């Protein structure tokens with residue numbers, strides 16, 4: 001390996017304390033995927049457009065390809081791996097996605113799930129137009145979005161009823 | 163055999179078996195692989211579209227810490243050779259075809275932007291990329307053949323020095339007397355149409371990971387390919403390995419859409435070669451910028467076409483002569499332009515047809531099929547010509563289509579031209595009038611044209627409607643196979659060779675097997691795309707997975723069911739005809755208490771001691787193959803209502819309807835997903851996505867910032883109607899559905915936008931459009947008519 005300078009990252013990742021040393025240029029997305037093995041977070045463009053790499057930083061959706069790992073120092077990060085229920089069971093949003101056939105290749109899905117997790121926390125009764133706006137920063141090349149919109153609306157309903 | 167009698171699992175809207183893994187982040191994609199000792203590769207790619215290669219100086223790169231090796235063409239030895247021709251030229255008399263296939267690393271000259279020149283292997287991806295930046299190459303930049311028409315002009319720069327011109331292929335097909343049709347016509351509409359390049363832009367780029375296991379003497383390659391088996395076989399030959407020393411795995415793939423089947427991408431050869439050479443695993447994963455210049459693209463064609471019709475709008479003849487941009491190499495033969503030739507016939511009775519195609523080498527990235535694969539162009543030509551003919555004759559757009567539809571009695575329809583599978587293009591089955599009528603009904607065509615549009619016009623609003631039809635040749639051969647096995651636990655495994663990129667094969671294939679075996683589809687584990695699990699077959703392309711692999715599974719599961727019935731009959735002391743399979747068990751019809759579980763039967767079929775009858779085979783397992791005699795033709799209609807803002811030329815899609823007939827449907831939920839996704843790509847193709855190259859062959863918009871993929875705000879809800887005319891060509895009666903959504907969208911967009919703008923004499927003859935382009939077209943039209951405000 002090169003003798004590049006390394007910096008410390010101490011963060012809470014999916015509820016667990018993590019301490020690592022990284023090259024300053026290490027992207028948060030690569031840190032999550034390749035250093036921590038959290039490969040559920042996907043990288044579709046590495047320039048901040050597709051949204052596949054979206055994770056929650058202190059609860060807010062951020063593009064992990066536009067952040068350096070060192071910028072997560074002192075913060076809490078949640079990835080798609082944290083959204084499920086017990087023992088690998090699907091969480092309610094994930095279940096709604098499955099029922100509505102809201103994913104095909106599934107590459108965009110983790111970034112959409114994280115984005116929508118944050119959205120639903122703030123929008124208990126979203127309209128279809130609001131859901132589409134919330135999704136508009138995430139590209140999906142497979143589904144045409146309709147089933148994703150259906151899934152989000154269904155998840156919002158079951159949150160309210162549930 | 164009639165399938166579907168048991169429980170109706172075929173045709174059920176089942177949620178998918180594969181989703182749990184994808185939703186929780188556990189699904190394995192190629193870039194997720196992390197192997198001990200793994201090295202990372204990065205390619206030096208040509209920054210020029212056309213240049214002679216002088217000296218390559220990699221000394222500085224090699225000296226960087228963490229760099230393990232730098233390879234150029236000269237290092238590859240016997241592994242340096244042009245790739246195979248994936249699809250040979252069609253057996254059409256007089257056809258001309260020049261085979262010029264891509265090479266692993268450029269030697270002598272580079273012929274398109276992004277062509278790989280050198281490979282760096284390093285301890286990390288970052289270091290590999292650092293080292294790429296240190297390689298010095300002496301380029302002598304050459305003028306580029308970057309314009310399709312210009313590339314055929316005398317004196318144009320030649321992509322391949324050993325050819326006299328850039329003409330790559332010339333094929334003329336046709337039937338009937340076009341001259342006579344023209345002579346008898348009341349009207350001949352002649353136009354030039356242009357359909358430009360776009361990118362499939364799967365959200366996951368391409369990637370290859372290769373690992374040589376010296377102890378097992380096996381090379382394993384994980385590849386984002388749609389065709390793992392051909393890759394394994396070709397790569398074994400290429401690297402001089404026995405096929406069983408090589409395993410190719412296409413794990414979860416983040417979208418394919420066509421460009422992920424190529425034989426071979428340079429990286430698919432060079433990365434495994436480097437892993438063998440270095441004895442360490444090597445990973446290469448493209449970034450988005452790389453994807454824009456190294457993944458194959460499609461769609462640039464220029465058509466000069468004419469349609470001859472009688473006074474009632476009935477088609478007498480269609481003639482088309484077109485240029486097809488094949489990019490710098492033509493490894494995929496003529497699949498794309500042959501599809502264009504076929505699709506121009508549409509759903510219509512066309513007595514005389516002549517189509518001349520010229521494929522042209524250009525200094526642009528290689529062209530291979532991308533969802534639709536040339537079908538768009540043929541559909542654009544015939545649908546636009548019908549619109550223009552209707553306009554000139556004062557006929558309604560729906561009516562001119564209605565009058566020309568092939569009647570139900572006409573099937574099967576032999577079209578007299580050679581299709582991409584080299585059989586005579588033949589529509590196997592269809593009933594087209596209900597497709598058109600249902601689409602018109604669902605969109606509210608009459609009401610819109612008679613009431614809503616006049617009202618909107620009166621209020622100064624530019625609202626318009628479009629209605630187009632299309633055929634989709636699907637499910638071509640040669641063959642696929644499948645192995646179905648009942649395990650001792652009662653669970654069923656299905657293995658087949660096609661790769662999967664999100665189509666839902668894990669579920670649709672499970673439904674086919676579940677239907678034959680009387681088990682729950684969730685009890686069936688499907689494996690696709692791993693050559694260690696199944697090693698015969700070709701791949702996922704041309705909307706063929708459900709048709710060809712689906713029928714192989716149907717046959718294999720049927721054979722297992724038969725064996726289960728025979729074994730159960732013997733065990734329960736009845737005739738096999740009295741046994742039914744349901745609920746995971748074989749039971750005596752009418753006596754549900756007398757039953758034996760499939761798992762128990764499987765265990766008994768694999769005894770550990772004792773004797774078996776001579777000639778008996780172990781296990782509840784069967785392998786079967788299916789090869790259709792020819793492709794099955796699906797058909798459909800799309801309709802939409804749009805409103806155009808005349809200031810910004812923003813197009814708002816108010817309603818979008820698809821009615822389609824893809825034969826028997828295995829899972830309507832999955833088919834709707836395919837249609838929705840296809841329409842979204844079609845909308846992108848029609849109004850957002852265009853790869854813009856300058857005269858030197860430089861790509862000007864190679865990022866998601868500049869190449870706009872539609873978002874959830876751009877794709878409307880899509881209403882889907884299914885009609886089912888089974889295909890007689892396969893026992894399941896299915897046809898493919900993978901491309902239907904994307905085929906007619908360009909033609910539909912052009913028609914609906916033209917209608918919305920309502921400018922006399924204004925015609926849209928090109929795709930992709932964009933707000934800018936539409937604005938320019940309108941301005942030019944006004945200027946040509948001497949109108950104000952031009």
Ligand code: FES
Pocket residue numbers: 042043044045046047048049050051052053054063064065066
């Ligand atoms: S990978 Fe981060 S936005 Fe595309």
Ligand code: FES
Pocket residue numbers: 102103104105106107108109139140141142143365416417664
């Ligand atoms: S499901 Fe493939 S990109 Fe969204």
